[in-house]
Amino acid sequence: MKKITYIIFFIFFNLSISHSAGSKIDIPKYDWSWKGFFGTYDRSAAQRGFKVYKEVCSGCHSMNLLSYRNLEELGFNEDQIKVIASDYLIEDGPNDEGDMFEREALPSDRFANPYPNNNAARAANNGAYPPDLSLIVKARPKGADYIHSLLLGYNEAPGDFNVPEGMWYNKYMEGHLIAMPSPLSDGAIDYDDGTEPTLNQLSSDVTTFLAWAAEPSLENRKKLGIKVLLFLLVLFILTYISKERIWRDIKH
């Protein structure tokens, strides 16, 4: 049995080193509220992060896998969500006359897209397509640490580094060139709850929001996971004793 345990661990060890292939840029690690066995998303941070997304990111980035109704999981109530949704116009139709028309978004609608289609998004951004942010935290190696670092990584380019027109230097971007200008800065928006809107705060809040958006089932998953592991542990102890007892009479 020991040998088998070694083999399985060796497989995982091998997996983890082979996965670290690629980037040479060191991404700092941060302590996120949702890490660990009992981690949950910090609701107030995520709510503030939604405000950052709404007022800054959503100008260019869509989040088309989310609906306004999902905000309920962040602690917004039904009326607040209706108000948030009604700020957006959604194309609907055709009506009885056969025409498409615009209406206020409902909680059941997906987040409104800033551009009518991908080509329009590209055209408006010098040919660089602003990626959809619904899954961005899961779609990047190092996830939340990377997003947070990236937002903080707009440093002065080193003297010998050539930054072409329409590009910006970013310490944590692969190749150090990014088409998105620094989106956040100290005091970029005001928070309703009086939190100081420093760059670091804005960035970590929006990262929390994006992490939730990418994996909304995380809290349920971990809660159920604890129960399942405890159950299996008890079952293992019982099968262990049963095995010993059943095999006790076997003479070797």
Next chain:
Amino acid sequence: MSSKDPHGYKKTLSSPYTGVKGWIDSRLPLIRMMEAEYLKFPVPKSLNYFWSFGGIAMFCLIGLILSGIFLGMHYKPSAAEAFNSVERIMRDVKFGWLVRYLHMNLASFFFIAVYIHIFRALYFGSYKAPRELVFIFGMLMFFLMMGTAFLGYTLPWGQMSYWGATVITNLFSAIPIVGDAILTTLLGDFNVSDATVNRFYVLHWLLAFAIVGLVVFHVITLHMTGSNNPTGMEPQNWDETLSFHPYMTIKDTKAMVLFFMLVAFVLFFYPNIMGHSDNYIRANSMVTPAHIVPEWYFLPFYAILRAIPDKLGGVLAMFGSIALVGLLPWLDTSKVRSCLYRPIWRICILLFALDFFVLMYMGAKPAEGIYVIISRVGTAYWFLFFLVLAPLVGYLETPRQPLTISNFLRDKKALN
């Protein structure tokens, strides 16, 4: 009917049971078969926990099929809808995240269980006569598993799905003359497209059930010969065997619970650890991800593919490396089964296992510099192992006299 029945075609409706059980069993002898094959079936006393992995693999397969059925009720196999339908499962379907992560992670754990199972067969010589067919059916299943896993990985329609499918299907274009025609027929288009994901979905189901069919043959052939054991010696008398139930059932259950604890740990706390983040980006036929890497269980074979500088050669080497495993019963010339009594072959096999991991590591690294050289050495050893070492070591080596099961167990007990 005439009174003569020289070939014994006429079956009599009789059964060792009475009542409803007897009524059914006399018409459908399933109950007596199950009792003979699963309750009373004699197995060698000396089996260790390596022998639990066949059962573990079977339960992985059952879990995959069950979760697959329920995923299939929500998944939409089209280029336009596939990615979003998977995300709908993750977000809107009740317990959808659980069913999806279960399917995703069980696939990896199925491979872990099967790799350990195959290693056991190699180490203790389970492939040798009279169990050649057990082994061949097993390797066929492994081959179909790789196909099923590849097809399944295409379905979420992320970037890795798309480019993995593109790279692997392009292997067929290596075939001279008809390669391109085969490729477009396979894809149903000139690139991986809507038509491709639709048929891959159907074939994913088909292969999954083909594996179930092969499990039946694997088990039938196994139950003709009975299990091998660490000594590689057949049981000499009934004292060296135990009934399958309760001895093996409880032992396998214990191992299985431990294994599924590991599955649960990964599933609930690190569900994406064996996946690749690029697969959470919707497929884009215009942009290839910077590092395209197959799923971990393909890495050793991917390394072999890349180690050969010629396109067709690489493809042949990759498929050949798997086919050679299936030929081992005839390539290995030794009369002794278990590695415990074959000192030289034991080293060869342990090196082979190490080679597997080295190639796995190389498969994840970019094909450049030192990695290419190591991949080539690893590939060379793979073929050397089967084509030269297996026949030669069996011929030259002087094995020790294997212990009988009773003596083996006595010595083991004395050691403890």
Next chain:
Amino acid sequence: MSEQNTQRRDFIKLASMTLGGVGAASLAIPFISSMQPGKDALALASTEIDLSPIPEGQSLTVIWRGKPVFIRHRLNEEIQSAKETKLEDLKDAQEDSSRVLQDKWLVVLGVCTHLGCVPLGQKSTDAKGDYGGWFCPCHGSHYDTSGRIRKGPAPTNLDVPPYTFLSENKIKIG
């Protein structure tokens, strides 16, 4: 082996079997739950409707949970006849007042209670049946101006979906 020992062994075996069985069976919970309507379907389970564009004597068909809902702005004589119908004439006795929130608005599920067809009667050109309400073309059920079954094979009245008035001219179904 002592008798006590045997009993304990049996208990442990029984406990592991029971627990294992419970574990395997509870796997059915996520699988079966996944077959139920998802959160997206549930989010569409309520609809808000503006009644102001419906003139007296006209009807509107809206969709709720994928089924048609008939909203009828009833004429005075329709309300009258619905109210004056004697309960003993009805197959499924129900007062008109228990089927509406406001007399002039009748809101019913447009699904025949016989076998699920959609009855005619929404358009002014449709056959409305012998009782001036709706008529199901599948097997000839006649409904009155309160959506109650009067003639034909349907066993019960047209269902009234759960709805509330949000304001004078706005209702929320579901």
